[in-house]
Each structure stands twice: as structure tokens, then as C-alpha cells.
Amino acid sequence: MGDIEKSKIEDIARAQQEWxxxxxxxxxxxxxxxxxxxxxxxxxPADVPDLDYLRDIGFPGDYPMVRGGHPLGYRTKxxxxxxxxxxxxxxxxxxxxxxxxxxxxxxxNIAFDLxxxxxxxxxxxxxxxxxxxxxxxxxxxxxxxxLFDGIPLDKVSTxxxxxxxxxxxxxxxxxxxxxxxxxxxxxxxxxxxxxxxxYFSRGAFIFPVQPTMRMTADLFEFCSKVIPKYIPVSVCxxxxxxxxxxxxxxxxxxxLNAIAYIENALSRGLDIDSFAPRLSFNFATLMxxxxxxxxxxxxxxxxxxxLRDRFGAKDPxxxxxxxxxxSTGGSFTRRQxxxxxxxxxxxxxxxxxxxxxxxxxxxxxxxxxxPTPEAQIIALRTQQLxxxxxxxxxxxxxxxxxxxxxxxxNEMEKQIEATMAEVEAxxxxxxxxxxxxxxxxxxxxxxxxxxxxxxxxxxxxxxNMFVMxxxxxxxxxxxxxxxxxxxxxxRVRALKERRDNARVKETLDALGRAARGKGNIMxxxxxxxxxxxxxxxxxxxxxxxxxxxxxxxxxx
Amino acid sequence: xxxxxxxxxxxxxxxxxxxxxxxxxxxxxxxxxxxMEVIYTGLHQTVDQIVxxxxxxxxxxxxxxxxxxxxxxxxxxxxxxxxxxxxxDKLVVVGGVIPAAHVPALKEFGVNEVFLPGTRLDDIIDYVxxxxxxx
Numbered sequence: 001m002g003d004i005e006k007s008k009i010e011d012i013a014r015a016q017q018e019w020x021x022x023x024x025x026x027x028x029x030x031x032x033x034x035x036x037x038x039x040x041x042x043x044x045p046a047d048v049p050d051l052d053y054l055r056d057i058g059f060p061g062d063y064p065m066v067r068g069g070h071p072l073g074y075r076t077k078x079x080x081x082x083x084x085x086x087x088x089x090x091x092x093x094x095x096x097x098x099x100x101x102x103x104x105x106x107x108x109n110i111a112f113d114l115x116x117x118x119x120x121x122x123x124x125x126x127x128x129x130x131x132x133x134x135x136x137x138x139x140x141x142x143x144x145x146x147l148f149d150g151i152p153l154d155k156v157s158t159x160x161x162x163x164x165x166x167x168x169x170x171x172x173x174x175x176x177x178x179x180x181x182x183x184x185x186x187x188x189x190x191x192x193x194x195x196x197x198x199y200f201s202r203g204a205f206i207f208p209v210q211p212t213m214r215m216t217a218d219l220f221e222f223c224s225k226v227i228p229k230y231i232p233v234s235v236c237x238x239x240x241x242x243x244x245x246x247x248x249x250x251x252x253x254x255x256l257n258a259i260a261y262i263e264n265a266l267s268r269g270l271d272i273d274s275f276a277p278r279l280s281f282n283f284a285t286l287m288x289x290x291x292x293x294x295x296x297x298x299x300x301x302x303x304x305x306x307l308r309d310r311f312g313a314k315d316p317x318x319x320x321x322x323x324x325x326x327s328t329g330g331s332f333t334r335r336q337x338x339x340x341x342x343x344x345x346x347x348x349x350x351x352x353x354x355x356x357x358x359x360x361x362x363x364x365x366x367x368x369x370x371p372t373p374e375a376q377i378i379a380l381r382t383q384q385l386x387x388x389x390x391x392x393x394x395x396x397x398x399x400x401x402x403x404x405x406x407x408x409x410n411e412m413e414k415q416i417e418a419t420m421a422e423v424e425a426x427x428x429x430x431x432x433x434x435x436x437x438x439x440x441x442x443x444x445x446x447x448x449x450x451x452x453x454x455x456x457x458x459x460x461x462x463x464n465m466f467v468m469x470x471x472x473x474x475x476x477x478x479x480x481x482x483x484x485x486x487x488x489x490x491r492v493r494a495l496k497e498r499r500d501n502a503r504v505k506e507t508l509d510a511l512g513r514a515a516r517g518k519g520n521i522m523x524x525x526x527x528x529x530x531x532x533x534x535x536x537x538x539x540x541x542x543x544x545x546x547x548x549x550x551x552x553x554x555x556x
Numbered sequence: 557x558x559x560x561x562x563x564x565x566x567x568x569x570x571x572x573x574x575x576x577x578x579x580x581x582x583x584x585x586x587x588x589x590x591x592m593e594v595i596y597t598g599l600h601q602t603v604d605q606i607v608x609x610x611x612x613x614x615x616x617x618x619x620x621x622x623x624x625x626x627x628x629x630x631x632x633x634x635x636x637x638x639x640x641x642x643x644x645d646k647l648v649v650v651g652g653v654i655p656a657a658h659v660p661a662l663k664e665f666g667v668n669e670v671f672l673p674g675t676r677l678d679d680i681i682d683y684v685x686x687x688x689x690x691x
Contacts (some may be wrong), residue, residue, distance in 0.1 A: 120573075204575045244578060367673045450586075
């Protein structure tokens with residue numbers, strides 16, 4: 001039974017049908033969301049006949065959280081602008097962070113180079129050209145100290161985009177905070193630490209699934225007990241979407257991963273309400289404006305239900321789905337790159353209307369190069385324009401009550417839950433990853449999507465519509481100074497000579513013993529970090545104990 | 557490249573530490589759909605692993621996908637190693653986020669063609685078929 005009485009709904013449904021017939025609404029071209037949900041030209045109360053406001057929508061901060069996790073939304077706290085940045089050496093990146101902060105960036109989102117993400121040291125000759133390339137190079141505590149020089153860790157909210165080596169980076173962060181005199185209970189921030197999606201979306205995996213899940217639990221436990229303000233995971237639908245998932249699958253697979261992390265943490269004896277309020281998500285917003293907004297609203301409803309009913313969380317803060325969302329690099333084009341500024345604005349606007357807690361807008365030069373400072377400023381200004389010049393932040397969940405948005409929210413909810421149920425019925429997400437099922441699905445969909453673009457079935461300005469002949473490349477290029485690489489290699493070599501190597505060996509041996517045993521590896525990692533063991537050395541010890549993930553490649 | 561009537565054999569490879577494989581997989585799938593035999597290396601391959609696979613699998617085409625900005629070094633080293641192995645008769649194509657200004661340098665290393673983001677799959681297939689010739 002909905003808010004509007006049944007006879008009224010029937011009247012409206014009849015009138016709607018008459019209107020559709022009179023205007024030949026069934027003869028116009030059919031439209032669909034990217035997931036294939038049919039979109040009507042007009043919605044009325046008859047499209048949400050059972051809507052019960054108090055039951056289905058409610059108030060922000062209250063169950064079922066559809067309108068948002070924070071009671072007063074942006075009226076008490078604007079979203080955090082979290083532009084993704086990092087390159088070269090720690091010293092170079094430190095300067096870039098300060099520059100972005102001066103320009104009004106309110107939170108850091110640190111990009112690490114692939115060498116750091118994959119657990120190697122910069123002096124490894126096989127990967128020299130990757131040092132400092134797509135992010136900052138971090139080899140040891142020494143680099144972390146430089147990275148945060150002059151940045152007070154109790155005041156600045158920092159996100160780390162790091163996964164397989166997350167426990168090592170957090171150990172370094174913890175010791176850096178300690179050296180700054182910041183007490184552990186004041187240490188905030190977020191670490192991505194979502195390794196399941198690495199296996200089927202982002203590709204920065206190192207260890208097999210089981211030991212990875214064990215280290216994830218170690219990190220959850222450490223955060224919960226030692227740095228309670230710190231957010232130990234940002235579950236990424238973003239990369240899943242970028243790999244070819246639909247908006248429905250993006251949420252469904254991310255939630256399945258999140259459930260796996262929760263069960264993992266519960267198996268350590270952690271209380272659900274001790275960590276669930278600090279679970280967070282990272283999602284992709286594409287150009288399907290209303291579909292994306294409905295997706296987030298539906299996801300909040302589902303997440304609240306999972307946490308309250310499936311896991312028995314009592315604290316309302318555990319029921320909130322908190323997330324970062326802005327734009328999506330994969331929706332950007334190489335051609336006519338200035339159009340990406342507009343795509344970034346539309347996608348970020350949808351993310352903010354949907355109620356994201358943090359946002360990152362991509363740079364227009366995505367398809368050409370690593371972002372230049374000029375492109376980063378335009379991306380940051382996109383968010384600031386929405387924050388300060390528009391009236392969008394003034395009211396919470398402003399599209400609630402739209403017949404269309406509520407109807408689409410309900411439909412997205414149904415489809416997300418059905419997708420989750422299907423994977424769970426077939427043995428769960430970890431089995432789907434290890435067998436390559438999910439990789440195959442995303443690959444096939446990515447291929448089909450590309451074909452749709454090439455056939456003109458999915459409009460993409462500059463690619464299949466309004467293509468400009470003889471387009472000149474006008475994008476400025478990121479400058480990577482070869483001196484940064486040499487400097488980083490020199491630094492890590494000098495460190496390996498200078499430090500107390502007997503102490504390093506002791507701590508690495510202890511790490512190996514802990515990895516073979518059952519104890520929490522965060523503590524031996526912190527000891528090794530303090531002794532200035534390198535990230536590559538610590539990872540090598542863990543690889544020796546745990547082995548490496550074997551990627552399923554026969555998926556075509 | 558002497559086998560007649562046999563399908564074109566392509567190695568699709570991801571050199572280095574880059575995990576962005578959507579493009580590589582989409583192109584690999586397009587090659588499969590076009591009737592070619594595809595060997596996909598998976599992620600995180602060293603230059604030596606890629607060259608060894610190219611030789612061992614006796615492929616006609618080597619496709620490198622590089623989204624990490626490290627295209628110069630990896631491409632140069634793959635070409636050098638292919639020459640060392642006397643396997644430089646293979647068609648080598650590169651795809652990825654690469655500034656157009658850097659394409660001539662890659663071709664100087666001996667790469668036959670570079671495909672930038674937004675390239676049509678059929679253009680890539682036609683290029684490969686045109687170069688390897690009818691079977």
C-alpha cells in the first residue's frame with residue numbers, strides 16, 4: 001500500500017494511458033538506460049504506485065538512507081574535492097599537493113607509480129621507465145616523510161590509491177604520523193585496499209586471493225584497534241565499470257566484494273559496528289545522468305538493508321553507503337578533448353546531486369597524457385563551480401519524489417539485487433574471479449560497447465558524431481623529467497648503504513615468520529618500516545611465503 | 557609468415573606493470589572474431605617473456621598495449637630483443653595512451669603501426685590483414 005490511495009492511482013494510470021494513446025507515445029523511438037532499462041517519455045504517480053515515503057525513502061541519515069548518509073548533507077559539510085595526483089619523486093609530488101591545496105583542493109588522493117603498486121623498488125632495472133611515471137615513487141619510509149613534509153596528517157584528509165601493497169604503505173603512513181607527533185586516534189584518511197577488484201578490473205594484483213584476504217583482514221583489524229578514524233577500504237565499483245560492467249553490475253560486484261571483506265573481518269572476531277561505519281566506496285558516474293543518480297539512491301537503499309538485516313549492524317552509521325564519485329575517464333575521448341571538460345562537468349554534477357561525500361573530476365587530457373597542472377586546475381574548478389556558483393548543494397537529494405527518478409531507483413534496485421543473487425547462487429564472487437567468469441563477462445561487454453560506438457549505436461561526440469576532419473592535436477603534454485628517475489634510484493641505493501642492514505634483516509625475517517604464522521602482519525611491517533626496509537624487500541618476503549596470483553588468460 | 561591458408565596468429569601482450577587491460581582485451585576479442593588465432597599474455601609481462609612467447613608461438617603479429625606512459629622503453633626493448641632472436645620479420649603494432657607527437661619515435665624503433673585511442677577495430681583488423689596478406 002503506497003502513499004496515494006489505490007483508486008487515485010488507478011485514475012492516474014487510466015489518464016496516463018489515454019494520454020499515451022492520444023499522443024501516439026508507443027510509436028516514438030524507444031530509449032533505454034545503458035543497462036537496458038526502458039525509459040518512457042513521461043512518468044506519473046502511476047509509475048510508483050506502491051511508493052511509501054517513510055518505508056522506502058525516509059530521511060537523510062535514517063534508514064533506509066536513500067536520501068543520503070549525512071543528516072544535513074552539504075549544508076553542514078561540502079564534499080571533499082579529492083583530485084588524483086602524484087608523479088615523479090616524493091619531493092615533486094609534495095610540491096604538487098601544496099599547489100593543489102593552495103588552489104582550494106580540500107583532500108589529497110595520492111597516485112602511486114606502478115613500481116610502488118606492484119611492490120618493487122625503483123632500482124630494479126627491468127622497470128626503470130615506470131619509476132615516477134603514473135604516480136609518485138615510494139621506496140621507503142624516507143620517501144613517505146618527504147611526501148608529507150609540511151602537510152599535517154591530523155588536519156589533511158589523505159586517500160591512498162594503493163591495494164596489493166596497502167599494508168606496507170599504511171605502515172609507512174603510521175610511522176610518518178608518529179614522527180610528526182600526530183597521535184594515532186587523530187590519524188584520518190582512506191586507503192583503497194580493495195584487492196578483489198584488482199583481479200578482474202584494475203590489474204594491480206600481486207598475491208593469490210586467500211593470503212590477500214588475510215592481509216586485508218589484518219589491515220581492517222589494525223585500523224579498527226589502532227587508528228580508529230582511518231577508513232580501511234574504498235570498495236571500487238569504479239574500476240569494475242571501467243572494465244566493461246553495466247551500472248547495475250558495477251554496484252552488484254562492488255557490494256559482493258564489500259560483503260566478502262565484511263565476512264573476512266567478522267571472521268577475525270571484529271564487531272560489525274566497530275568497522276562498518278568506516279567502509280567506503282568509489283564509483284563511476286557516466287553520462288547517463290538520471291540513471292547514475294538513481295543508481296546511487298538504489299545502492300544506498302540496498303546497502304542499508306544488507307548492513308542492518310544481513311549483518312545485524314545496530315549503529316545507523318553502519319548502514320550508510322559513503323562514496324567518492326565524480327567523472328569517469330573511460331567516457332572521455334581523445335578527439336576534441338575540450339569536450340571532456342563538459343563531460344566532466346555533467347558527470348560531476350550528477351555525482352553531487354546524488355550526494356557523494358567526495359569527488360574527483362578527470363582531466364580533459366586523459367586520452368593523451370598524464371595530467372598537466374593546467375588540466376588539473378580546470379577539473380578542480382569544475383567541482384568548485386558546482387559547489388559555489390550553483391544552488392545544487394543547498395538542498396539534500398533534490399530529485400527525490402520525481403516520479404521518474406523514484407521509478408528508476410526502484411528498477412535499479414531490483415536489477416542490482418538480482419545480479420548479486422545470481423553470482424551468489426553460482427558460488428560467490430571469489431569463485432567467479434578465480435575461474436575467470438567475471439573477467440570474461442566484462443571483456444565481452446567492453447567489446448560489445450566498443451562495437452556499438454563504432455556502429456554509431458552509442459553516440460559519442462567527436463568519435464561517431466560531429467567528427468572534425470583533420471583535427472590538430474592541441475593538448476599540452478605532461479613533462480616527465482628523466483632526472484626524477486635517476487634521483488629516485490640514487491636515493492634508494494644510498495638508503496640501502498646507509499641504514500643498519502643487520503636490523504633490516506632481523507625485521508624482514510620477523511615479517512616472514514609472521515606471514516607464515518597467523519599473527520597480524522601490520523606489526524612486523526611497522527618494525528621493518530622503522531628500520532627503513534624498502535617496499536620491494538618487504539613485498540619479496542611476502543611473495544616468498546604467499547606466492548603470486550595466476551591470472552586466467554583463456555577468456556576469449 | 558609462410559604458412560598459407562592458416563589463420564593469422566597474433567600475440568596480444570601487456571608489457572610492464574600496467575594493469576589496464578580493457579583495450580588489449582577488446583582488440584584481442586576483435587582479432588578472434590575476425591578469425592585470427594590470439595595468444596593473450598595476461599598482465600605484467602617482461603620484455604623477455606613477450607619475445608619468448610612471440611617466438612615460441614610462431615606468431616605473425618605482435619601487438620603491444622601500453623597505457624602506463626612507459627611506451628618508449630618497452631617498445632624499444634621489445635624491438636631490440638626481437639632482432640636479437642632473428643624474429644624481427646613479425647608485424648609489430650602498438651596501442652595505448654600515446655601522444656601523437658611520440659608516434660614517429662616508436663616507428664623509428666621498427667614498429668609498423670601505432671593505434672591511438674579511438675581507432676576503429678575494423679581499421680586495426682584491415683591493417684593486419686593487409687600486411688600479412690590473404691590466406
